[in-house]
Amino acid sequence: MKPRIGVYICHCGLNIANTVDVEATREFARALPNVSVARNYTYMCSDPGQALITNDIRELGLTHVVVASCSPRMHEPTFRATIHKAGLNPYCLEMANIREQCAWVHADKKFATLKAMDLIASAVAKVAWLVPLQTREVGVTQAALVIGGGIAGLHAALDIADAGFPVALVEKQPYLGGRVAQLYTTFPTQERVADLLAPLIARVTQHPHIRVIANAKVEQIEGFIGNFRATVRTRPAFVDATKCDACGKCVDACPVSVPDAFNANLTPRRAIYRPTPNAPLVVDATQCTYIQDRVCLSEPRCVAACDRHAIDFSQAETVSELNVGAIIVATGASAFDATLKPELGFGAAANVITSLQFERLAANPAEFAKAFGAAKEIAFVSCVGSRDATTGNAYCSRVCCMVNAKQAQIVKQQFPAARVTIFYADVRAFGKGHEEFYDAVRQSGVRYRRGYVSEVYRRGAKMIVRAEDTLIQKPLEVEADLVVLGVGLTPRAETDEVANLLSLPRSGDGFLLEIHPKLRPVETAVDGVFLAGTCQGPKDIVDTIAQARAAASSALAPLCRGTVKVESATSTVNDEMCAGCGLCVATCPYGAPALNARTGKTRVNAVLCKGCGACAAACPSKAIQVMQFTPRQILSQIAVLA
């Protein structure tokens, strides 16, 4: 049957019509081969615009449709639905992008019109070869995996579990709570973090639908939306929790001393230790001299010290396989490493600390009084590792302004005689209640001086903070007893590992990338994988929880439905031509093609395939075709331009 094509040219208000002569273009399109009708209209995506198309399909018996308007990324789904409504297969549509690729980038109306005509002629030549494709659905394993047991992962897990679906919550550390567990209070309300976190963790660990797998790592993920299989390796605690009464004799006996990362490296810990003040004892296998090099010889000292025979070095790693339909990545962020700003003196002097260390000190009243009680002048430094090209972190970390304010207030409340100064360039107080909090902090007597700190050095027992007070245009040398560096958030060092595990792209700032910053903020390029919390970018607890619950809700959609639609415009392999070289397997970012061991040929898993065409381009024997982008379709599109 000869194709009967309808061409619809959109003015996009004046976006296109100002630069492209839409009437001349319509006349041109009408005369193209196989074109039965060509129309133009102010907004093709509007209801009356779509009605033009559906009416023509019904009355003129169109077989294919070309819409010349914006990018297919904008409205291809709209017009596919439009023609489907009128009884056409949704894949018998081709978009000609005469807005982003024509009207918006050209000034000369004459040439822009000629280019629009070319783009339309090209689309018409291609559309005639498009064939109907079937929309397919696959079943869904109605369970979820949450990677990361911080405040984001905990909330996401709870929401999915409360909806009645099983959740596996995998946490790398031997404790739950993540970065937030290290904090003392929240802003702007100064609530104790422990009071917020403890009931939340209790709910998670007691939830009948949540299986917490701590001290563990997701090693491999295979499959696709609805049908993921994850391999999880769990490190043993080497302590039998049923026997241990947490007397701590083993800790005293352990000869190892390493910086306690949970305590922001302020204090040392042993290889057998309590990861948080309330957590059960575990052995850190990477530091234990018995496990690493047998320094403890035949009988480890901790074992000898334990009256209850609770320490058990025969415990082995376990590997479990999890089948899930959706995955939430909630792997968190790191605090900026202040040694990367050597001019600020961190590491060179004990009275320069980071804001994370401040939180740990504040959580321990005796330590806090020791560090801050005698200090007369305390300086807070803003934007350490944020908004700073010298560190490669161009972004604002969004939390540090309020962290500085909160910490300054804590000092002022406990030691009213201390002079507390926050050096800043801009104060960002954009969250709910933040500006009011900033007002209250200033009222409490905290001084704000406008000027970034450039350098911190020692003079006798004091630190000298060098900055310019830009408001009075005065270079300063402020003598401080303590300097607190307001460190920003950075992507975790393991972000690459997580990204590779799931084939997730990262944004320029190094965090994991959502599909669209506004419209699809929790979805990733991989269907069925969602982002929650600071792995996607710096955010405070409020925003983290909001995003975690959004991710849970997005993950629940396929779980509740039980089936998912998958892309139809996928690639297919011609067995006769496939040489089994495997180039496509190496090229595909989604793991869709695989060599069949028996036939030696490639098979493409259509559920994983995104139709990107990378395999087809790589295939040396041209055995791979992508539906909607076959050589015949593309060559006819090009030929008409010659």
Added chain:
Amino acid sequence: MLDTETLVQQFDLLACIQCGKCTGGCPISPKSALNPRALIYHMLLGGDFELVSRDELWDCTTCATCGMRCPKGVKAYDLIIGLRGQWIESGKIPTTLRAPLTATLNQGNPLVLPREDRTLWADGLDVKNVAEGAEMALFTCCENAYDPRVQPMPKALVRILRAANIAFGTLGLDEQCCGSEIRRVGESGLFEYLRDDNLEKFQAAGVKKLVTTSPHCYNVYKNEYGSPGIAVEHYTQTVARLIAEDKFKFGKKFEATVTYQDPCFLGKQNGVYDEPRAVLKALPGVKFVEMDRSRERSVCCEGGGGRMWLEGTNTKVRLANDRIAQARETGATVLATACPFCFLTLSDAVVATGHENDLKVMDIAQIVNAAI
């Protein structure tokens, strides 16, 4: 009138967020009216800017701390150099700059000494010309070549390179000023002339590898000559490498507690912090100690950016004097450096502060030579 709009474009000043890190970190700003941030703000506002009344523009040592710290990648010191250029173009050249600039054009050095005297420092050392075939060209800074106070430094370096059996030569009388400081006082025309002329001479002599005595020459050849395909090293890098390759036998001990002044053009501007320290630490007898303000937090000696010929607006406070006090705090008896400008400013300061008997300023080359 000053064309502020062009300067805004040329130095990417629209990136500036007026945070004050440049002025806050400037070693000069506490003792001078110099305020890099305010200068940028004036340029951004446009309108009238009375250039030739701002004597503080000549206070800048071009140590580049402002640019290194800037969170938005703005180089305030480059703007200051640009403003100096406009000033020079107006013809009102500061009095003490005139002779050095003229002499650099006519005699190839700013010390106002004859071109034919350039190699006198090497008399009796039998140093080859690089054109006679040598793997490495040794480039002597004008200061090292002409100023008797720092001539011992290249002499020591000659002995060091010979001890390691390195075949090297100099450009002889073809050697002339590298133009680093000339560019920094704003004489970009003269700088371009020197650059082109030097590149021609390097090419004629077949120079592939250049070792400089001064961090300033090192910086300009490495970063401002447009990558002519010549490998450039500061001599501390060369010596550190030779030590690592085990090319020396140290026959003597150098018994002293030594601290080190990072030259801005070596450390801050080029990240060469470790090599000079590695050399000092490798010497038998040396006890190496650090000042708190070292490496990225080191302090400028006030010798760069043309300040060898310009006193500055405030002669009462000299950074080099503070530096002597800081060096003495460490318990050091020797203050090492690796730059002729640092050597001269610190040597003056050690006398001015009355500590010439308890602190000796030495170039690293002299210390290494003493241990061979």
